[in-house]
Amino acid sequence: MTYKTILVHIDDSRHSEARIAFALDFALKHDAHIIGLYVVCQDLFRPLLKRDDSLNLAKLEAQGAERMQRARQAFTAAAKRAGCPFEWSAPAGSATDAAVLHARHADLIILGQQDPDDQASFVARDFVEDIVMNCGRPVIVLPYAGQTPSFGENVVVAWDGSREAARALADALPILKRARFVTVSVVEKHPNRDDPAGFDAAGYLERHGIRAGFQSIPRVSGVSTGATLLNQVTDVHADLLVMGAYGHMRATEHVLGGVTRALLGTMTVPVLMSH
Structure with a gap:
């Protein structure tokens, strides 16, 4: 497997610039084409408006168009400086649906963890979770806290022998081949058993x-x-951290499992997830 098309989510948050820089660096290392996908929350301020407040609504829409243009200019300038082939997309409609659809035409997706202190990082309820569970592609989620001075040099692979873990392991191969250190980690309920599941994963690698x-x-x-x-x-x-994203069906929608949801909420390093 190779990564030839990288999709990076762009928004108006303070972390968007760093996410773009990370994605461009990643794309250059893998000789990949990058797509900047600009989707933001469309209804952040609408509840504050009265039904007949069309003047303020028009003003908000104009401000939104300005923000999108600034984001496009910043992304375009950064991609040109990096010398990376790129394209821009800002689809209308549901942010989550648009992101999932565009993600299915990429090899890898780069998203950012929602920052509770930055309103602009909110796109939709369970935005990251829904993309991870529905796009059918590996997703790298960057934490909002701290810096990422290195990436993929020292990797922990969470392994439990499940379908999701196997998918994540295979999806991460191009990164693992460049890593200096890789550790297959198994959280064992019964650590003294004779045949730890991670041995076979290490042999596969x-x-x-x-x-x-x-x-x-x-x-x-x-x-x-x-x-x-x-x-x-x-x-x-x-x-x-490389891991499978676990979930279950509730009615017609995927719901994250407890481990996956907890990690997305408390992550301290980038996490590559596949479902």
Whole structure:
């Protein structure tokens, strides 16, 4: 697998510029084409308007058009400086539906974790979660807190033998092949069993030319799997966590599992997720 089309989400938040810079650097390393997808919350201020307040509505729409133009100019300038082939898209309609549709025509999606202190980072309820669960592509989510001075050099792969974990492992191969250190981590309910699941995953990577270590982490009573994985990431100074995104169906929509939702809420390093 190779990454030849990278889709990066662009909005009006204070983290958008850093996300673009990350995506451009990633695209250049993988000789990829980048698409800047501008989707923002369309209804952030509408509840404040009266039904007949068409003048203020027109003003808000004009301000929105100005913000989009500034975002386009910033993205275009950054892509040209980087020398990366690019295109811009700002589709109308539902932000989530548009993002999912465009994501299906890319190899990898780059999103940002919602920042609770930045109103402009809110696009739609469960925006990141819905894209992860429905786009059918690997997604890298960047944390809003802190910096990402390195990426993909020291990687922890969360493994439990599930379909989602297998998908994430395969989707991450181009990154893992460039990594200096890869650790396959298994949070074990019964760590003393004879055949830890992660050995086979490490063997799979070995046949792809990726030397991976293996670590079995005993499950501690009262500590969630998500917290255990994040502790492991911190302990080995990893700069990327690769994991399957787990969920279940509720009526007609996908709902995230507890571990996936917890990690998206408390992540400290970039996370590559596949469902």
